[in-house]
Amino acid sequence: MPTLDDSVLNPNENRLIMDEKNYKPHEQKKEYNRLFAKLTEEQRRVYQDIIYPFSKWLLDIGDGKINEPNDGEVEIEIPEYLLIIASEDPIHAIVHEIYGKSFAKENDPKFFKRRAILSPRNKYVDKINQYMLSQLPDVYYNCEERRYLSSDSTETSDTTVFDDMVYSQEFLNSINVSGLPKHELTLKKGAPIMLLRNIDPKGGLCNGTRLIVTQMANQVIEARIVIGNGINEKVLIPRIFVSPPDAKFPFRMRRRQFPVALSYSITITKSQGQTLEYVGLFLPKLVFTHGQLYVALSRVTTRKGLKILITNEDGTCQNKTLNVVFKEVFDNILL
Numbered sequence: 001m002p003t004l005d006d007s008v009l010n011p012n013e014n015r016l017i018m019d020e021k022n023y024k025p026h027e028q029k030k031e032y033n034r035l036f037a038k039l040t041e042e043q044r045r046v047y048q049d050i051i052y053p054f055s056k057w058l059l060d061i062g063d064g065k066i067n068e069p070n071d072g073e074v075e076i077e078i079p080e081y082l083l084i085i086a087s088e089d090p091i092h093a094i095v096h097e098i099y100g101k102s103f104a105k106e107n108d109p110k111f112f113k114r115r116a117i118l119s120p121r122n123k124y125v126d127k128i129n130q131y132m133l134s135q136l137p138d139v140y141y142n143c144e145e146r147r148y149l150s151s152d153s154t155e156t157s158d159t160t161v162f163d164d165m166v167y168s169q170e171f172l173n174s175i176n177v178s179g180l181p182k183h184e185l186t187l188k189k190g191a192p193i194m195l196l197r198n199i200d201p202k203g204g205l206c207n208g209t210r211l212i213v214t215q216m217a218n219q220v221i222e223a224r225i226v227i228g229n230g231i232n233e234k235v236l237i238p239r240i241f242v243s244p245p246d247a248k249f250p251f252r253m254r255r256r257q258f259p260v261a262l263s264y265s266i267t268i269t270k271s272q273g274q275t276l277e278y279v280g281l282f283l284p285k286l287v288f289t290h291g292q293l294y295v296a297l298s299r300v301t302t303r304k305g306l307k308i309l310i311t312n313e314d315g316t317c318q319n320k321t322l323n324v325v326f327k328e329v330f331d332n333i334l335l
Contacts, residue, residue: 050303058297061294062294063327072324075323076320076323078319083307090282090315094307095117095280098116104137114278115280117265117279118279118296119267119281119282119283120286122176124265128265129261136191145188146186149183150255150256151255151257152183154172154254155251178245185257187221190213192213192263193223194260195208199240202229205235206228206229211225212226214234221260240258271296275299281307281309283310287322289324290326293322294323
């Protein structure tokens with residue numbers, strides 16, 4: 001049975017819990033009313049005609065109220081103004097829309113802090129990240145691409161000589177699950193990365209923290225924090241031993257690797273708790289869990305910062321996708 005990492009349950013180490021503890025809804029509502037009272041008539045018309053309809057649409061997606069009645073899974077149509085229509089390469093199209101043509105020459109950390117491309121599955125996230133890394137010129141950053149290979153092993157108490165033969169080094173290297181750094185990690189100076197483990201929560205190095213690579217050595221990476229506590233500080237990230245976050249295997253695996261992943265694109269799950277100015281949602285496959293579509297769409301601060309690219313199996317662009325909301329989840333929520 002899957003088990004939670006202890007740090008997930010510790011409110012002083014889980015970044016999402018820390019963010020929620022700092023959220024004060026009554027004060028937020030009071031501030032909203034104060035600011036709304038200052039709006040001019042023209043600003044109020046803009047709010048009523050543009051901002052409010054978009055906000056209501058988002059809330060209806062979160063509550064599963066679009067195309068009712070439904071049994072928890074329903075196909076919904078995405079407004080045309082949010083769609084990206086790609087005639088050829090969808091990855092190139094969404095990268096161009098969210099990061100622009102000149103992102104490869106961008107060295108302002110705030111540029112990467114403000115945007116991300118989200119997708120429900122790791123394999124699409126990996127494709128986008130590898131595409132974007134390939135666009136970074138080595139000459140511009142005066143730094144060659146560096147490739148880091150992990151050292152993988154199993155706990156000796158969990159295996160026998162026979163197991164060692166079955167669980168070969170090649171097999172261990174091939175394991176790629178959510179929350180586990182890759183066996184082969186390729187980085188360049190200037191690339192955005194995300195932490196996959198808590199290293200120093202008080203210093204801002206929590207699971208989900210985003211950084212920009214500034215220097216690379218054999219056993220340590222230097223990076224600048226771009227979100228959360230310690231923003232703009234340079235930190236050192238060492239190689240550490242990491243195990244898969246849940247018990248998917250009949251043995252306990254250990255991987256010694258830098259606990260980071262490229263973050264031009266991240267999974268919808270990893271985006272929880274983050275606020276972004278520009279979000280691209282890449283959906284070559286449908287969302288598959290409760291509330292996943294709402295989480296992705298609500299990461300963005302404004303309507304104009306959200307773009308969605310939906311394709312079917314042959315790569316043809318679509319304007320409809322699946323929304324999954326099991327309403328019984330809300331039955332026992334105390335308001």
